[in-house]
Amino acid sequence: MIHETNYSIRTFHTDGFGHVNNSRHLELLEEARWQYAESIGLVSKLAERNLGFIIVDLRIRFRIPVFEGEQVKVTTCLKTLGSASGEVEQLMYKNDESKVALKSLFHFVLIDRDSGDSIPIDGGIRELLTGVIEL
Amino acid sequence: MIHETNYSIRTFHTDGFGHVNNSRHLELLEEARWQYAESIGLVSKLAERNLGFIIVDLRIRFRIPVFEGEQVKVTTCLKTLGSASGEVEQLMYKNDESKVALKSLFHFVLIDRDSGDSIPIDGGIRELLTGVIEL
Amino acid sequence: MIHETNYSIRTFHTDGFGHVNNSRHLELLEEARWQYAESIGLVSKLAERNLGFIIVDLRIRFRIPVFEGEQVKVTTCLKTLGSASGEVEQLMYKNDESKVALKSLFHFVLIDRDSGDSIPIDGGIRELLTGVIEL
Amino acid sequence: MIHETNYSIRTFHTDGFGHVNNSRHLELLEEARWQYAESIGLVSKLAERNLGFIIVDLRIRFRIPVFEGEQVKVTTCLKTLGSASGEVEQLMYKNDESKVALKSLFHFVLIDRDSGDSIPIDGGIRELLTGVIEL
Numbered sequence: 001m002i003h004e005t006n007y008s009i010r011t012f013h014t015d016g017f018g019h020v021n022n023s024r025h026l027e028l029l030e031e032a033r034w035q036y037a038e039s040i041g042l043v044s045k046l047a048e049r050n051l052g053f054i055i056v057d058l059r060i061r062f063r064i065p066v067f068e069g070e071q072v073k074v075t076t077c078l079k080t081l082g083s084a085s086g087e088v089e090q091l092m093y094k095n096d097e098s099k100v101a102l103k104s105l106f107h108f109v110l111i112d113r114d115s116g117d118s119i120p121i122d123g124g125i126r127e128l129l130t131g132v133i134e135l
Numbered sequence: 136m137i138h139e140t141n142y143s144i145r146t147f148h149t150d151g152f153g154h155v156n157n158s159r160h161l162e163l164l165e166e167a168r169w170q171y172a173e174s175i176g177l178v179s180k181l182a183e184r185n186l187g188f189i190i191v192d193l194r195i196r197f198r199i200p201v202f203e204g205e206q207v208k209v210t211t212c213l214k215t216l217g218s219a220s221g222e223v224e225q226l227m228y229k230n231d232e233s234k235v236a237l238k239s240l241f242h243f244v245l246i247d248r249d250s251g252d253s254i255p256i257d258g259g260i261r262e263l264l265t266g267v268i269e270l
Numbered sequence: 271m272i273h274e275t276n277y278s279i280r281t282f283h284t285d286g287f288g289h290v291n292n293s294r295h296l297e298l299l300e301e302a303r304w305q306y307a308e309s310i311g312l313v314s315k316l317a318e319r320n321l322g323f324i325i326v327d328l329r330i331r332f333r334i335p336v337f338e339g340e341q342v343k344v345t346t347c348l349k350t351l352g353s354a355s356g357e358v359e360q361l362m363y364k365n366d367e368s369k370v371a372l373k374s375l376f377h378f379v380l381i382d383r384d385s386g387d388s389i390p391i392d393g394g395i396r397e398l399l400t401g402v403i404e405l
Numbered sequence: 406m407i408h409e410t411n412y413s414i415r416t417f418h419t420d421g422f423g424h425v426n427n428s429r430h431l432e433l434l435e436e437a438r439w440q441y442a443e444s445i446g447l448v449s450k451l452a453e454r455n456l457g458f459i460i461v462d463l464r465i466r467f468r469i470p471v472f473e474g475e476q477v478k479v480t481t482c483l484k485t486l487g488s489a490s491g492e493v494e495q496l497m498y499k500n501d502e503s504k505v506a507l508k509s510l511f512h513f514v515l516i517d518r519d520s521g522d523s524i525p526i527d528g529g530i531r532e533l534l535t536g537v538i539e540l
Contacts, residue, residue: 012150014151015148016146016150016203017146019459023147024428026428026431031282034278052281052422054422054467057465059462060464062461069313113422116423152383153386157325157328165293187287189332192331192332193330194327196327200386280421282426286415286416286419287416
């Protein structure tokens with residue numbers, strides 16, 4: 001399953017170079033991951049058990065800059081799932097040009113939000129994620 | 136007592152208009168309030184009792200825009216102190232021009248960070264703040 | 271005309287106090303103003319003439335904190351329109367409780383984005399704004 | 406040459422998980438790169454020719470979370486320099502524990518800020534960077 005999130009790039013999303021800065025890109029990608037998680041029913045499942053996914057490794061390749069006024073689409077999908085971790089791939093496309101603006105990979109682990117400890121991905125959460133992996 | 140914090144304005148501090156955006160200004164002002172609080176020994180006093188100051192009202196007047204490459208100075212001072220609240224005034228100056236870029240007033244209350252409830256400003260914290268008010 | 275923008279508050283929107291910080295609130299309010307501007311056809315009209323609205327004064331009163339997982343609604347409306355400036359009022363409501371989380375007023379001016387100079391609000395832009403004022 | 410930048414982690418640097426979020430980390434790393442660039446005289450050299458370095462690829466490995474109240478040190482150094490690009494390595498250490506919190510690598514290119522085009526790293530800029538590479 002590949003989820004899509006659309007953004008209109010505003011003046012405040014861009015920096016003095018006129019394009020979207022890398023830390024802002026991370027926020028757009030994070031919001032897209034939340035919308036993906038919500039769409040598959042994951043957010044409520046995590047909240048029930050007070051769990052959370054945190055990022056332990058990330059990589060972004062910026063291919064072309066993104067400017068104010070542009071419409072972009074972020075695709076989000078789960079690529080791998082291990083016993084306690086997994087990887088989400090996200091691409092950003094410019095709608096008008098069908099061009100890839102960036103490619104990113106986020107390696108995550110599941111934690112207990114009280115202790116902060118990493119825990120196995122099991123039960124209903126594993127079932128849910130297994131069903132949406134996009135190889 | 137008036138505290139001073141200096142910043143060099145970077146490309147990433149500015150937005151597509153070429154100037155520092157209002158939400159970024161709030162971050163620069165917040166960091167300056169923390170440096171002020173640290174300089175008077177307030178941060179450790181708050182941590183001891185798990186208390187925190189939160190903003191309940193803020194006002195900012197932007198007089199002239201701040202651009203990439205500029206050096207600015209933020210002055211921070213406590214203007215009023217009530218039983219459970221107070222006001223901090225912060226101005227941002229451009230160093231080169233001795234011009235005021237913005238004037239701001241933050242109304243704060245003290246809260247217990249566990250309960251989130253507002254509590255009286257008393258004991259060592261009141262003593263400390265009374266000593267630094269700048270009328 | 272009153273425009274509505276809805277947000278789901280994410281973990282990354284909140285700070286170490288567990289609530290949405292003031293600089294993040296400003297970003298949520300700014301995005302809501304852009305969606306409002308887009309909905310009335312203002313964004314393209316500004317782009318045609320390379321104009322932009324910038325904030326010269328803002329005030330926010332925070333009534334109740336906003337937490338992770340909450341659904342909020344931001345209302346945006348134009349309250350006053352002068353020859354070269356105007357005021358936008360924005361409120362944030364918590365959907366579940368029908369409670370006002372914050373009330374804000376933004377005083378704006380129109381600028382030429384090349385020169386940075388303030389210019390009169392006239393022509394098609396005045397016409398458009400006059401039609402949507404909410405007294 | 407290895408440059409060091411120190412930060413006190415504030416409440417507003419952390420998110421609802423209680424730790425510094427990845428987009429905020431990118432801002433702390435970016436400010437550290439600017440301080441490095443300033444310390445070697447690079448910022449003025451770039452401004453003279455209206456050039457800028459932009460990030461085309463980044464990778465961050467988060468080893469341990471960073472919490473409010475912690476003191477951290479960011480080390481920044483230039484690792485490689487090609488004809489039109491190079492790599493900067495940045496590590497973040499927790500001061501109290503001498504532990505590495507994150508390791509990152511930023512691949513950059515030089516651009517002309519007017520055209521946005523990538524250009525060769527030559528002249529005084531190459532000379533300057535060649536002198537500070539840390540193999």
